[in-house]
Amino acid sequence: MxxxxxxxxxxxxxxxxxxxxxxxxxxxxxxxxLEISKIAKIRDCLAGYDEQFxxxxxxxxxxxxxxxxxxxxxxxxxxxxGCDFFPERWFDGIFVLRTNNTILYDRLQERGYNDLKIRKNxxxxxxxxxxxxxxxxxxxxxxxxxxxxxxxxxEKNIKIILRFIRNTGYFKIVxxx
Ligand SMILES: Nc1ncnc2c1ncn2[C@@H]1O[C@H](COP(=O)(O)OP(=O)(O)O)[C@@H](O)[C@H]1O
Numbered sequence: 001m002x003x004x005x006x007x008x009x010x011x012x013x014x015x016x017x018x019x020x021x022x023x024x025x026x027x028x029x030x031x032x033x034l035e036i037s038k039i040a041k042i043r044d045c046l047a048g049y050d051e052q053f054x055x056x057x058x059x060x061x062x063x064x065x066x067x068x069x070x071x072x073x074x075x076x077x078x079x080x081x082g083c084d085f086f087p088e089r090w091f092d093g094i095f096v097l098r099t100n101n102t103i104l105y106d107r108l109q110e111r112g113y114n115d116l117k118i119r120k121n122x123x124x125x126x127x128x129x130x131x132x133x134x135x136x137x138x139x140x141x142x143x144x145x146x147x148x149x150x151x152x153x154x155e156k157n158i159k160i161i162l163r164f165i166r167n168t169g170y171f172k173i174v175x176x177x
Contacts, residue, residue: 003074004172005031006165007090011083011134012097013125015107017148018079021097024158025077029165030174034071036063036080054117060085074170083130084137093164094138096131097148097157 008031010018022033040046040058043066047059064087071078071090078086083094099107104125108118124130134143144164146157165173 005075005170006092006168007076008093009078009091010095014081015104016097016099025161031075031077034078084133094143096145100149
């Protein structure tokens with residue numbers, strides 16, 4: 001089945017601003033937001049618990065099986081702090097958010113993460129693990145790295161993503177404002 005709307009992925013280390021950016025983009029365009037962490041819990045797609053990162057481990061095969069028919073229809077913003085297990089065919093564009101280490105540290109501390117979890121996530125960002133994961137899993141031409149340290153960055157990123165969606169040229173995209 002061919003899609004009438006594009007699919008994009010918004011990924012990056014926890015705390016880089018994925019949810020906030022999705023919320024903002026969705027004020028302007030009629031797409032559906034798939035928050036993989038939440039959907040995995042609701043639809044019982046969990047495979048255990050990561051003691052080191054202090055978070056649930058999702059059952060990647062199960063979540064793909066659950067969501068494949070929905071994503072194939074198009075019009076989805078998929079959001080998750082990982083990306084290598086999604087089918088390549090799902091996405092028209094991939095956006096990897098990045099945040100300066102000290103800013104990320106403060107955001108995660110404010111979120112109440114313990115010291116180990118903060119350190120592991122900041123290390124993940126320092127080693128640009130998610131960007132590399134994306135580069136190793138998808139065609140580099142559909143990947144954009146977006147710095148997201150402050151409100152100005154956020155404004156720019158919203159525009160970049162909306163422009164990308166507009167330029168995909170799918171016939172059914174509805175812009176709300
Ligand atoms: N561009 C930004 N400038 C300043 N603060 C931001 C920005 N993006 C996100 N934040 C803040 O950082 C925190 C983490 O954002 P969130 O969207 O929950 O990250 P993620 O979904 O990647 O875990 C929130 O308190 C949010 O308000």
